[in-house]
Amino acid sequence: MSSKPRSKGYPMVVLGVLILAYTFNFLDRQILGILASPIKAELGLTDGQLGLMGGLAFALFYTALGVPIAALADRWSRTWIMTGALALWSGFTALCGFATGFWQLFLCRMGVGVGEAGGVAPAYSLIADYFPKDQRARALAAYSFGIPIGSALGILFGGLIAHAIDWRAAFIAVGVAGVMLAPIFRLVVKEPSREVAPLPDAAPAGAGGVRALLAKPSFWLISLGAAASSVCGYGVAFWLPSFFERSLGMGLVDRSLFLGSMTLVGGVLGVWLGGVLGDRLGRARPAAYLLVPAAAFLLALPCFVLAVQAKTLWLAFILFLIPTGLNLVWLGPVITAVQHLVAPQQRSTASACFLFVNNLIGLGLGTWYFGAISDVLTPRYGAEALRYAIYSGLGFYVVSALLFAAAARRLARDWVA
8 A cells, every 4th residue: 555755754763674585686796705715615616606606596486587576566555575584595605504505505505595586676666756856866876885884794694604604594584684673674764755756658557567678778788887897796705705714815804894895985986976966967968877887897897907906905905996996886877777768667677677687697697607617727727717807807888888888879769757
């Protein structure tokens, strides 16, 4: 049942709780990266197997279920869907702590993906209904703070708990915390009145909305551009803890503190910069929603190259901080552009279609790609194989920038006012 916000400040309260839920989303999603080394040692896994668990295991059901769940969210209560999703993915995260082999952990990670399939697209739609058009890029960027915050906390808590107890306790602790958050989420976040506008082609929400969306060239260019960047973004984020252990000799606690602070500071600044630039430049020219991230990726590439070559920790921190921020500039502007490719009552479905392409390719391929290349290069480069695997993946940023630039030229004709 829909209800209007109770006060002028209530949308900010909702946004804060949505950010908290998204923080748990990425905390549970990214914690595997910092725990990869002790898991690999205990279960006897290869880099390729770890990459599959970090990407494909999660992405399979996350992408497959995202679209039908989002279609349901365009008709039914988004808040109930997100409450159930939060409880489900957190429960499977806790179960990861009881795995005794590759396949058990793989299946638990699939379960995390099943839950998280209902956690993002409905949130995008809620934010679009709670905030006016000229504030949406910033609101969506603020929501996306959950990515660097959750990733940083996953690195920090995962590493510290694993050091103090073991990697199993880390999974259990963060999973149980997420389950406890679910009922609080439901109590605080109310279903808003949906913004309704005439459908431009008289197509209904759901299947009709999907067909209308898939017919737009800009949707495919945006989605594939985001996917190309996510191959590198997810892949590098997952493997950086192992890189700092193997190439710079950092212990688990030091890696947790180092990477956690770098991810938090750089990520939050990058996400907010993208939202501010998107709102300011996109008002006059919608193409700016895509040109801003294209420029950010081209700037991030040389920074990553220099960062991977750094020999001292402080220099590495500074050099990695810059591309960590630039890597997340795209979130607010691109998600806003996707929201405006369809009418308001189709937004959850549109977001899910975008996330399907982005995550199936970016998340499904990214962590596996860098792990598999590392396995191939290990006989020649030994512990330095990850360094060269990272070099090989940076070309995806160029592909992303080119696709976003092409999409920017077509965005105006596909834009729904």
